[in-house]
Amino acid sequence: MAILTTTAAIGQRESLSDTIYSIDPREVPMMSAMKKKTTSAINEEFQVQELAAAADTNSVNEGADYSYVNPELTVRLGNIHQISVKAAQVSNTLDAVDKAGRAREEEYVKILKGVELKKDINKSFYKNEAKSSSDPRKAGKLPSWLTNASVPSDMAVSAGTGADVADFTGTAAALTLAKIDAAMLAAYQDGGNPTTLIMSPVNKGNFSGLSSGSVATNQITSTAPKEASIVGSVSLYLSDFGTLNVTVDRACPDSEIYLIDPEHICMGTLPGRDFSVQEMAPTGDSTKFAITTEYTLIPTAPKAHAYVGGLNGS
Numbered sequence: 001m002a003i004l005t006t007t008a009a010i011g012q013r014e015s016l017s018d019t020i021y022s023i024d025p026r027e028v029p030m031m032s033a034m035k036k037k038t039t040s041a042i043n044e045e046f047q048v049q050e051l052a053a054a055a056d057t058n059s060v061n062e063g064a065d066y067s068y069v070n071p072e073l074t075v076r077l078g079n080i081h082q083i084s085v086k087a088a089q090v091s092n093t094l095d096a097v098d099k100a101g102r103a104r105e106e107e108y109v110k111i112l113k114g115v116e117l118k119k120d121i122n123k124s125f126y127k128n129e130a131k132s133s134s135d136p137r138k139a140g141k142l143p144s145w146l147t148n149a150s151v152p153s154d155m156a157v158s159a160g161t162g163a164d165v166a167d168f169t170g171t172a173a174a175l176t177l178a179k180i181d182a183a184m185l186a187a188y189q190d191g192g193n194p195t196t197l198i199m200s201p202v203n204k205g206n207f208s209g210l211s212s213g214s215v216a217t218n219q220i221t222s223t224a225p226k227e228a229s230i231v232g233s234v235s236l237y238l239s240d241f242g243t244l245n246v247t248v249d250r251a252c253p254d255s256e257i258y259l260i261d262p263e264h265i266c267m268g269t270l271p272g273r274d275f276s277v278q279e280m281a282p283t284g285d286s287t288k289f290a291i292t293t294e295y296t297l298i299p300t301a302p303k304a305h306a307y308v309g310g311l312n313g314s
Contacts (some may be wrong), residue, residue, distance in 0.1 A: 026115050028122035029249040033196050039268035041256040044296050045078035057114050080131040081297045082139045086118055087290040106287050108303030113291050114275055121140040123251035131162045139296040148186035150179040155310045160302050172312035175206045181260055183306035185280050188241040194259035197237055200252040204314050249307035254313040264301035270294045
């Protein structure tokens with residue numbers, strides 16, 4: 001007698017998991033390191049105050065008249081807001097049919113587009129791009145603001161006002177601890193206290209391969225027995241001028257690593273323009289929407305940060 005098997009039988013139901021799996025990264029380390037601020041103008045301005053250099057001699061004759069010297073004037077800086085958008089269109093039929101893994105397609109797509117927009121903004125902060133008020137407006141990104149840097153002699157940093165870009169056209173070289181230390185020293189001497197060291201996965205591997213007594217390698221000391229936590233994308237670099245939390249950002253270029261003082265950097269957004277969802281007028285049997293963020297980078301003390309540039313990924 002022939003055996004009826006699944007190969008020949010008709011009418012078997014499909015088995016489709018009700019979970020949607022994704023391994024695409026969703027974290028935004030640089031963006032997460034920044035404070036958030038609500039702004040009120042296209043050109044968000046801020047003032048930076050610097051003190052006169054400390055003098056090793058400050059003594060006067062008894063009864064002498066004073067020498068009156070006013071403090072350094074503040075420097076007025078500003079950055080431009082840029083508009084970033086993710087839009088999508090979903091048919092009303094797709095929203096109506098039964099689907100695995102989500103109830104309404106429109107809401108599911110909104111979540112995905114919101115995550116994509118966050119990733120776009122996070123990646124944009126690393127771009128070597130100056131501010132521009134011409135349409136489409138551009139915010140000055142990190143390389144246009146940071147002047148404390150360790151770069152090869154044939155490269156040059158920007159003026160530090162957001163109005164021009166760095167010159168990375170020279171000969172790239174390998175990452176060394178001496179370069180990180182030089183960048184940290186420059187920021188520290190200018191009053192900064194960087195606590196976050198952000199780098200690409202390639203440079204994290206290179207960094208872990210560097211040998212120094214200052215590098216904390218996955219070792220945990222505790223006063224009482226307890227289960228150890230696994231150290232993954234974050235470790236510590238104990239520099240001469242403070243501890244840096246080493247964080248991996250997949251969006252960070254292999255050519256630079258950044259030393260950030262979170263107390264002096266913000267992401268500003270205009271009111272009602274922080275990942276706002278706009279439902280567009282239908283033009284057919286579908287639903288259209290756009291997610292909009294109008295944002296800028298606000299380095300309230302540009303000299304508090306630093307970077308190592310001109311790296312060749314080795």
